[in-house]
Amino acid sequence: MKLSKRLQQVEQIVETGYDHIWDCCCDHGQLGAALLKTQIAKQAITPAQIHFVDIVPELMDTVASNVKRFLPNTESLWQTHCLDVALLPLDLYQGKHLIIIAGVGGDLMMHFIDAIHQQYPTLELDFILCPVHHQFALRQQLIEFNFGLKQEVLIKENNRFYEILYVTSSQHKGANISPIGDQIWHASSVAQAEIIQQYLTKTLSHYQRIAQGTPEQVEPIIQAYKTVQIN
Secondary structure: OOOOHHHHHHHHHOOOOOOEEEEEOOOOOHHHHHHHHHHHHOOOOOOOEEEEEEOOHHHHHHHHHHHHHHOOOOHHHEEEEEOOHHHOOHHHOOOOEEEEEEOOOHHHHHHHHHHHHHHOOOOOEEEEEEOOOOHHHHHHHHHHOOOEEEEEEEEEEOOEEEEEEEEEOOHHHOEOOOOOOOHHHOOOOHHHHHHHHHHHHHHHHHHHHHHOOOHHHHHHHHHHHHOOOOO
């Protein structure tokens, strides 16, 4: 099955060199399967182990069945884990980890990252995060944890906007994370500039509506977004 535009973008920014890639809540394992297929096509000498993670047993059974069907003879390259993303057993697997979390809200994503960060405070981890909402709060958390930014992308799919954050728990290996974003406001085309302007307008409108009830909480956020310059 063809990946959504959002997951295609995630797939494109995944760097090489990982020993383990954790596909968490990413549209029924489609992203992990695509990454596995890419490694096979490129005949990677040391392919990453793909870990499919979801808390729903039936979903994990379906993922395992589909991968066996469409990517036969790859059983040594992937595993399924029916568990809460907050409980990833990273210490059981040596090497470099990439954790991809998409398709959930920023509040739940923050819970996952907090739990993982507390359990493995000294482990160097990379994350690709694509929250459905609460992007500002998520960025604030990443800043508090001293994460570093590797890349950030803004896309529009089915009239919804998504920020994709590629970050690392090793601050010195990435740039500073902005609470409102930096790279996402840089347009590479006229079409992208239009998307960025639409997203900025929508974001400001969202916080201005909230400000009608709790202005003291969101006014600083509104002022921060008003400083954005699209270039």
